[in-house]
Amino acid sequence: MALKKGSILELEIETTAFGGKGLARADSMVVFVDQALPGEQVVARVVKKKKNWAEARLLEIKRPSPHRIEAPCPYSGFCGGCKWQFLAYPKQVEYKTRHVEEACRHIGLLENVKVLPGIASEAVFGYRNKMEFSCSDRRWLLPEQLGRQDMDISFALGLHVPGTFYKVLDIDACLLQPDQGNQILGVVREYIRSSGVPVYGLRTHAGFWRFVVLRHCLNEDGWMVNIVTAEQRRDQVEPLARLLTEKFPNITSVVNNITASKAQVAFGEREILLCGRPYLIEGIGRYRFEISANSFFQTNTRGAARLYEVVSAYCALSGTEKVLDLYCGAGTISIFLAGRASEVVGLEMVPTAVSDAVKNCRRNGIDNCRFIAGDIRYSLKQVELTPDVMVIDPPRAGMHKDVVRQILAMAPPRIVYVSCNPATMARDLFMMKDDYLPVEVQPVDMFPHTYHIESVALLARKGAKTT
Numbered sequence: 001m002a003l004k005k006g007s008i009l010e011l012e013i014e015t016t017a018f019g020g021k022g023l024a025r026a027d028s029m030v031v032f033v034d035q036a037l038p039g040e041q042v043v044a045r046v047v048k049k050k051k052n053w054a055e056a057r058l059l060e061i062k063r064p065s066p067h068r069i070e071a072p073c074p075y076s077g078f079c080g081g082c083k084w085q086f087l088a089y090p091k092q093v094e095y096k097t098r099h100v101e102e103a104c105r106h107i108g109l110l111e112n113v114k115v116l117p118g119i120a121s122e123a124v125f126g127y128r129n130k131m132e133f134s135c136s137d138r139r140w141l142l143p144e145q146l147g148r149q150d151m152d153i154s155f156a157l158g159l160h161v162p163g164t165f166y167k168v169l170d171i172d173a174c175l176l177q178p179d180q181g182n183q184i185l186g187v188v189r190e191y192i193r194s195s196g197v198p199v200y201g202l203r204t205h206a207g208f209w210r211f212v213v214l215r216h217c218l219n220e221d222g223w224m225v226n227i228v229t230a231e232q233r234r235d236q237v238e239p240l241a242r243l244l245t246e247k248f249p250n251i252t253s254v255v256n257n258i259t260a261s262k263a264q265v266a267f268g269e270r271e272i273l274l275c276g277r278p279y280l281i282e283g284i285g286r287y288r289f290e291i292s293a294n295s296f297f298q299t300n301t302r303g304a305a306r307l308y309e310v311v312s313a314y315c316a317l318s319g320t321e322k323v324l325d326l327y328c329g330a331g332t333i334s335i336f337l338a339g340r341a342s343e344v345v346g347l348e349m350v351p352t353a354v355s356d357a358v359k360n361c362r363r364n365g366i367d368n369c370r371f372i373a374g375d376i377r378y379s380l381k382q383v384e385l386t387p388d389v390m391v392i393d394p395p396r397a398g399m400h401k402d403v404v405r406q407i408l409a410m411a412p413p414r415i416v417y418v419s420c421n422p423a424t425m426a427r428d429l430f431m432m433k434d435d436y437l438p439v440e441v442q443p444v445d446m447f448p449h450t451y452h453i454e455s456v457a458l459l460a461r462k463g464a465k466t467t
């Protein structure tokens, strides 16, 4: 029988595909089944069919994987925040490490690259130091909530369900953030609901309340609450800020970011400080970092410490080297390396991250780092330093090919490439493979219960000496 949309199939799941889906084969096609695990025998209905592949929805698990566990979160299976809670954590790390290897082989065409076993996250729950909760005027209901009369479907504050951009799952608690974040979220929800001011509709683009972004720092066990709104209304946000700081004395920062953009990004064009200071101070190792609402900071702080140790080991600095830190965010890697380098130059696009980087150097007594603000595609041309080591930590999309071209022309003997996306990392390594040999790749899991993984690749320039 030819496979078609609506077909019900009995499938043996062979492996996982990137994106966390189970991969099976039927009718000489690859079939992806969400929430199915390798080794499982499942029944699934085809919901999408393309030329060489299909997607099927899991209906029944006939033979479960021995690694399948009960997901502790009631939203598991619906929420787009984390998708692998039903898989035992050590297996998550193993499967993700395999994705890194496969990406290197299939996308990077790097046959013999040594991928080390992934480093597991120290904390498996409560590890996220930043959560973005969206407001919506359309609530996505859980199956047991469907048809209930007491459900207000015109309000939600929570996380998106994959595939529904305008509906949001109203979340009481997210297990990925420290528990106090859930209490803070609850207070904000009640305030917004009773404010009488509408939440933003993701289809209508009308309404006031847009996002609630919570940031936690381990160093001082403090919180930043960032209320993102569509316009400025101090009468609404100031009482909320007072309420929060009265109830939670360890909220050290409440800010209001204001954005007129229709894009679903919790990033303000303007920021108003409502209470406390406009930043948190986080610690990694012996260093302290100022983090403002719109600066990038690794979302798993303990994981970041492990990641930076790997970066530092791969940089193998002796004290004399010049380092170029591309996509440096708030200067965390630059500062982490500064003590063992003669000079570090960091490049970053977000101006507030660059000013945080400058302040962070001052705070840590570091005077051999400089930062250049701007898009790397253009700012790389302004760099006068000849780097011995280049650290590259691009966003998920990886590097622009113009940037790769410029890096190859600069020809640093050693590159340490950090990535949160194995596919774009493999693509970028492929673009550099005539000049650079990948010596080793170390996956570091910073994102338990998601299929995401961070990797650090050490690249040596062909013909250059590495130790």
Ligand SMILES: C[S@@+](CC[C@H](N)C(=O)[O-])C[C@H]1O[C@@H](n2cnc3c(N)ncnc32)[C@H](O)[C@@H]1O
Pocket: 296, 297, 298, 327, 328, 329, 330, 331, 332, 333, 347, 348, 349, 350, 353, 374, 375, 376, 377, 393, 394, 395, 396
């Ligand atoms: C994955 S983060 C790395 C941050 C930093 N290395 C760290 O560990 O905290 C990527 C950074 O690249 C910056 N970025 C993205 N595109 C950029 C571009 N075209 N030019 C310069 N910086 C960019 C982002 O603002 C973000 O801070």
